[in-house]
Amino acid sequence: VISGLDRQIQSQVGSTISGGLQTDAAINPGNSGGPLLDSSGRLIGINTAIFTNSVSACYAVAMITPVGEIPLDCLDTAAGQRAPRVRQGTSAGVGFAIPADTVRRIIPQLIGYGRVVRPSLGVQVANPGIAKQLSVKTGVLVQAVIPKGSADLAGILPTRRGLGGIIRGDVILAVGDKLVSNSTDLEDAIEAYSVGDIARLQVERQESKDKVVNLDITVKLKEENTK
Numbered sequence: 001v002i003s004g005l006d007r008q009i010q011s012q013v014g015s016t017i018s019g020g021l022q023t024d025a026a027i028n029p030g031n032s033g034g035p036l037l038d039s040s041g042r043l044i045g046i047n048t049a050i051f052t053n054s055v056s057a058c059y060a061v062a063m064i065t066p067v068g069e070i071p072l073d074c075l076d077t078a079a080g081q082r083a084p085r086v087r088q089g090t091s092a093g094v095g096f097a098i099p100a101d102t103v104r105r106i107i108p109q110l111i112g113y114g115r116v117v118r119p120s121l122g123v124q125v126a127n128p129g130i131a132k133q134l135s136v137k138t139g140v141l142v143q144a145v146i147p148k149g150s151a152d153l154a155g156i157l158p159t160r161r162g163l164g165g166i167i168r169g170d171v172i173l174a175v176g177d178k179l180v181s182n183s184t185d186l187e188d189a190i191e192a193y194s195v196g197d198i199a200r201l202q203v204e205r206q207e208s209k210d211k212v213v214n215l216d217i218t219v220k221l222k223e224e225n226t227k
Contacts (some may be wrong), residue, residue, distance in 0.1 A: 002044075019188070020096040021045045036097040045097030119195045119203060120224035122149020124170075125183040133161070134168045140186050142169040146225070152220040157205065167206075172212075174202040188214060195223045 002023055009090050023036060023042070038046040109117050126134075126143035134141065145152040157167035172180055175189035176199060195198055203215045 011122070019099055019102060020048065021099055023097060025095055031172075043100050043103075045099050047095065047097050049096045053139040076136075082087050082204070097142040097227050103132045117195055118224040119190055119193050119197065119220065119221035120146075120150060121190050121199075122146040122151045122222065123156065123158075123172075125186065130163055134166065136168070136171055138181060139171040140180050142181060150222045154201075154217055156201075156203070156217065156219070172201055173204055175199055189222065193221055195221060197221050 001158065002021055005021060014059065023045075033042050035046050040054050049176065106116055109115070122145060123142050123148075124144040126136075126141040131141040141159065142151070142156055145156055145158045157170045160167050172186060174180060176192075178185070178189040178192075180186045180189055190199065197220075198220045199221055201217045201219055203217050204212060205213050205215055213225050215218065
């Protein structure tokens with residue numbers, strides 16, 4: 001049974017998986033990475049995690065975290081091994097799966113490049129506290145841009161210091177038809193594109209203390225810098 005759509009799976013180590021399917025189907029230890037099928041045997045997702053009161057914190061982390069990133073206190077290091085210490089709990093609880101559409105988009109990249117090739121806007125987003133201080137009521141405030149990155153080449157302006165104090169950077173209101181209100185919304189919107197695609201941004205720009213204009217800016221998305 002699919003009991004929810006577009007769920008965000010937040011691990012205890014800070015990684016986030018967006019667009020997850022929430023399912024009441026049992027996900028036992030070892031099922032993660034296996035198929036989630038409908039009643040006709042069609043693939044609808046890849047099992048990823050289970051959250052349950054009967055599962056230890058280490059087990060919940062290990063279900064959605066690569067072994068190399070699992071905290072040391074959740075690893076069994078006896079005899080020199082670094083296997084996840086996860087043999088606790090049951091399959092009862094709420095399960096999550098990555099949708100088949102996401103899998104279909106990612107698998108060719110893994111086959112062709114051995115990794116996921118992600119598009120990047122090339123911006124650093126200001127935290128909500130800074131945005132509020134600079135009178136940003138909606139959208140995402142650009143704090144910095146990566147030199148020669150997608151946003152920089154398109155003319156997106158970062159927050160910067162001028163003679164009269166802090167000059168607010170551009171505020172991204174939407175990517176295409178998707179409104180954005182936080183960094184996760186922005187990441188999800190960009191993730192829907194491929195490297196080399198053109199994304200249209202709706203941007204609010206403060207040209208002076210008393211003048212704010214709305215702009216449509218097109219950005220050619222470059223590959224995310226993974227170095």
